[in-house]
Each structure stands twice: as structure tokens, then as C-alpha cells.
Amino acid sequence: MNTLKLKEWLKLYFIMGSNNCTKNPAYILTEAIKGGITLFQFREKGDHCLLGEHKYALARELQSICREYKIPFIVNDDIDLALAIQADGVHIGQDDEDIQKVRNRIGNMLLGVSVHSYAEALSAMDAGADYFGLGPIFPTNTKKDAKPVQGLSFIQELRRKRIHIPIVGIGGINPQNAHLVMDAGADGVSVITAISKADSPYQAAAELKLRTNLDYQ
Ligand SMILES: C=C1C=NC(C(F)(F)F)=NC1=N
Numbered sequence: 001m002n003t004l005k006l007k008e009w010l011k012l013y014f015i016m017g018s019n020n021c022t023k024n025p026a027y028i029l030t031e032a033i034k035g036g037i038t039l040f041q042f043r044e045k046g047d048h049c050l051l052g053e054h055k056y057a058l059a060r061e062l063q064s065i066c067r068e069y070k071i072p073f074i075v076n077d078d079i080d081l082a083l084a085i086q087a088d089g090v091h092i093g094q095d096d097e098d099i100q101k102v103r104n105r106i107g108n109m110l111l112g113v114s115v116h117s118y119a120e121a122l123s124a125m126d127a128g129a130d131y132f133g134l135g136p137i138f139p140t141n142t143k144k145d146a147k148p149v150q151g152l153s154f155i156q157e158l159r160r161k162r163i164h165i166p167i168v169g170i171g172g173i174n175p176q177n178a179h180l181v182m183d184a185g186a187d188g189v190s191v192i193t194a195i196s197k198a199d200s201p202y203q204a205a206a207e208l209k210l211r212t213n214l215d216y217q
Pocket residue numbers: 013015041043076091093112113114132133134135168169170190
């Protein structure tokens with residue numbers, strides 16, 4: 001994977017599952033794409049999430065929208081699903097399958113890993129991660145088992161320690177604070193609620209996109 005292309009993909013990384021939205025997920029994703037998201041992650045987990053055939057059907061529906069607009073489609077946690085539908089990549093956390101095992105299963109599919117410490121970052125890089133998700137940067141209500149807020153300092157620490165792998169921040173990011181994440185050294189921002197629960201997902205994506213272009217200050 002070409003790092004420059006991946007850093008472009010990570011600029012505005014929308015994550016959504018059916019339980020993150022009040023309106024139809026397909027509608028929200030389409031509007032978010034028109035608003036300027038650069039990458040999508042299907043994350044169907046938590047209270048009232050879909051399972052089995054229903055989860056598979058929604059994944060296929062959202063994947064076909066991403067294909068239509070040439071937006072890469074990433075699957076959270078569920079490696080079997082990602083392989084079954086030939087997703088463009090997977091995202092895993094420290095509590096998911098072993099990183100090296102996942103890398104062996106998915107071949108050169110994109111592999112994102114959530115990391116919360118310098119040590120986790122080093123071992124994830126050794127195991128073949130393509131990008132890191134760092135967070136929660138700000139307080140979030142979305143992820144029930146989120147780790148303590150790390151703020152911007154963890155992004156700055158990895159960059160200070162010469163970790164140049166593509167990094168996306170996640171957790172409580174909105175149009176007002178997104179530029180802080182970019183200034184701290186992230187290549188992009190990842191959001192769920194700021195777009196999935198916006199009155200206008202289109203408008204929310206467009207406003208966030210503006211703030212991930214460093215020339216916009
Ligand atoms: C828990 C997560 C942390 N980071 C990311 C991403 F933004 F993709 F890096 N996705 C997740 N599901």
C-alpha cells in the first residue's frame with residue numbers, strides 16, 4: 001500500500017453501523033460521500049446491532065454504495081465478513097484477533113489497528129499494520145468500552161518518537177476541534193456521531209473535510 005495514497009484516504013474517515021444512526025444508513029452514507037468523506041468503515045457492534053444475515057446484507061448494501069463512488073470499504077473486527085465480501089481492508093483493536101494472524105489471513109488487504117501506547121504501536125508495526133487509530137482524543141459517548149481520553153498528546157508523542165505510519169485520530173471529533181487533531185500530527189480524522197447523527201450528513205462531512213485540509217486555517 002502506497003503511504004501517500006493511504007494518508008489521503010485517511011483524511012476524513014467515516015465509521016458507521018445501523019445503531020449509530022436514526023435515519024437510513026444507506027442514505028446517510030451516500031450523503032456523507034457526497035459531502036467529501038475519503039474512507040468508510042462498517043462497524044456493526046454494540047447495543048441493537050445487526051447479526052448474521054442481516055449484518056451481511058447491510059454490509060453488502062453499503063459496500064455497493066462505496067463501490068459506486070470509489071470509496072474504499074473497511075470492516076471493523078469481523079475478519080470473516082471482510083474476506084467473504086472482499087472488503088478493501090479491516091480494522092482491529094488490541095482485544096481482537098492477534099495482529100500477525102489477521103495479517104496472514106487477509107494478505108495485502110489494508111490493515112488498521114487501534115493503539116493506545118508507544119509499545120502497542122511498535123508491536124503493531126512489526127506485525128504489519130498499515131495505519132493506526134489513536135483515541136479517544138476527546139470524550140466520546142459512542143464507544144462504551146473506550147479507553148481513557150488520550151487527548152492530542154499521544155499523537156504528538158508518536159510523531160516525536162519518529163513514528164511516521166499513517167495515523168487517524170478518533171473520539172469526540174467535530175468541525176470545531178478537527179483542526180487540532182491535524183495540527184497535532186494526524187493524517188486525518190475519524191468520526192461516527194458527528195456525521196451519522198447530523199441533521200445534514202452532507203453538510204457535516206463537508207464542514208469536517210474543510211478542516212482536515214491544513215491549508216484551511
Ligand atoms: C476503535 C476504533 C479506533 N480507530 C478506528 C479508526 F478510525 F478506523 F482508526 N476505528 C475503530 N473502530
